[in-house]
Amino acid sequence: AVTSPAEDLFAFTQGRGTVCSGWAIRGWARMDRECVAGNAVATAWAHHRVWSQASGRMKSRIQRLRRLTLALVIGTAILAVSAEQTADLSLQVSQGLAGSAAVTAGLATIVQRRLGSDSLRAWTRSRSASEGLKGEVYSFLAGGGEYARVDDPGQVLHAATEEILEAVGDLQRHTLGRRSDEVALPAVHDLDSYIANRVDPQITRCYRPNAARYDGLVRRCRLAGTALGVTAVVLAGLSVALSLPSLSAWVPVATTVAASVGAYVAADRYDYLVIESCVLPSALTICASPF
Secondary structure, X not given: OOOOHHHHHHHHXXXXXXXXXXOOOXXXXXXOHHHHHHHHHHHHHHHHHHHHHHHHHHHHHHHHHHHHHHHHHHHHHHHHHHHHHOOOOOHHHHHHHHXXXXXXXXXXXXXXXXXXXXXXXXXXXXXXXXXXXXXXXXXXXXXXXXXXXXXXXXXXXXXXXXXXXXXXXXXXXXXXOOOOOOOOOOOOOOHHHHXXXXXXXXXXXXXXXXXXXXXXXXXXXXXXXXXXXXXXXXXXXXXXXXXXXXXXXXXXXXXXXXXXXXXXXHHOOHHHHHXXXXXXXXXXXXXXXXO
16 A cells, blocks of 8 residues: 555654654644655655665566576577487487477566566666655755755655655555665765765766676676687588588577577666766766866
8 A cells, every 4th residue: 555655754753763753743734844854855765765675676686587588598499409419319308308498498488578668667667766766865965956946945855755756656566565774864965965975976886886897797798609609600610521410400509599698788788888887977077076
């Protein structure tokens, strides 16, 4: 069930003593501005933490399914050729391998269907909600943007939180059973602290490490694809030179595995992520340098 903002706020503040202890929830209109601001930022941060956990779990699931699909496709190719090549040695073994190939092929299709556009769209929307709430909290604490131009920033933050949550109302099932963790509000109160606690950590702890990690993964996958391509050429050459048709049967396996690895890299957009993770730190540094 979807709870009201007042209920979410009451649950979040119980036992933490973060804001306005001793007040009774009788509606936002009766609270003074300082109390509204404290409650609004606490609520927005709590929702951010919940959606951050939900989007992280959804991303992990998508990555697991993609790796499983890759493994099943590779396994199907290997089992199918092995079944053909063992037919003369043992009919039972050949039939077992053929049956296994059929099972893995079917499972690959089922898993691939679960990786449809709906799953990807749900993850991107939940991630957007998490980051949107996080951005509003940081802007509120730093007193930037619209929050610097209004008399009651707490009400503005409350309205922004409600708007973001309403946009992902159909994804609330992904947050069931999830509570805000104990991550404290960021120590931001002006522009300098915003840069120190938001911009700098984003560069040093997120973008640069991610760029190195994604680049390493892309390099390893490309090396594997190159090795498989060379293997296919060598197998084809040996099959002709040594008159061994059995070797030529493994050429499609090598090419299938190479194509599957390439499709895996393309699906996760690792090349784009490397570029993005390299460019954004420079852009953030340039933007923050005048301050």
